[in-house]
Amino acid sequence: MARVLMIVGSRRDGNCAHLARKIKEGFARERISSDIITPGNQKIYLCTGCMDCDKNGVCDFNDDMKSNIEKMNESEVILFLTPTRWNTLSGDLKIFIDRLNPLFSTKRLKDKKVIALVVGAKKRNEYSTDGALTSLGSFFESAEANMIYYHQFDQCLGFTDILNQEDKIEQVIQEMIEKIG
Numbered sequence: 001m002a003r004v005l006m007i008v009g010s011r012r013d014g015n016c017a018h019l020a021r022k023i024k025e026g027f028a029r030e031r032i033s034s035d036i037i038t039p040g041n042q043k044i045y046l047c048t049g050c051m052d053c054d055k056n057g058v059c060d061f062n063d064d065m066k067s068n069i070e071k072m073n074e075s076e077v078i079l080f081l082t083p084t085r086w087n088t089l090s091g092d093l094k095i096f097i098d099r100l101n102p103l104f105s106t107k108r109l110k111d112k113k114v115i116a117l118v119v120g121a122k123k124r125n126e127y128s129t130d131g132a133l134t135s136l137g138s139f140f141e142s143a144e145a146n147m148i149y150y151h152q153f154d155q156c157l158g159f160t161d162i163l164n165q166e167d168k169i170e171q172v173i174q175e176m177i178e179k180i181g
């Protein structure tokens with residue numbers, strides 16, 4: 001099982017997906033195993049708020065969240081990558097996060113090492129990514145997870161714009177490797 005599980009919040013083969021693949025390559029050079037999942041391309045039902053999972057820590061739905069939750073339990077670090085959408089995180093990622101209540105109710109996210117990488121189209125001083133980072137940060141705080149690193153990538157509009165930030169990506173990979181240890 002991979003040491004790092006990356007959750008990609010955009011279903012298009014765009015900046016978050018390209019960034020995740022670059023990170024996977026960088027981690028592999030240091031023999032850190034990683035896995036990538038893209039919830040938007042999976043079968044994931046919307047949380048109905050039935051709260052059954054509060055009683056037994058298990059969701060009644062039978063869909064891809066079963067294996068996602070298994071992977072999250074077995075991974076040392078969970079790395080979330082989200083595009084900024086209307087100054088918050090993507091809908092795909094919110095749907096995924098809502099379905100994590102079985103982990104919350106059984107305290108299995110407590111102290112879990114988590115990383116937030118957020119991508120936006122605007123410049124930082126135009127508030128490109130702050131809202132997305134705050135949204136993820138609020139989720140981590142509620143879940144009592146341990147955010148060990150975050151980074152905001154701005155000025156990424158086209159599908160592969162992030163690949164113009166090669167040096168920044170390498171720096172972020174090195175900084176994450178140091179934090180993961």
Ligand SMILES: Cc1cc2nc3c(=O)[nH]c(=O)nc-3n(C[C@H](O)[C@H](O)[C@H](O)COP(=O)(O)O)c2cc1C
Pocket residue numbers: 010011012013014015016017082083084085086087088119120121122123127128129156157158159
């Ligand atoms: C509906 C929608 C809303 C967006 N809102 C913002 C925003 O508030 N701030 C921003 O900087 N970029 C915004 N963007 C641009 C995306 O964050 C940007 O294109 C990002 O690189 C997309 O990542 P992806 O290629 O992984 O999908 C928005 C894009 C869409 C589709």
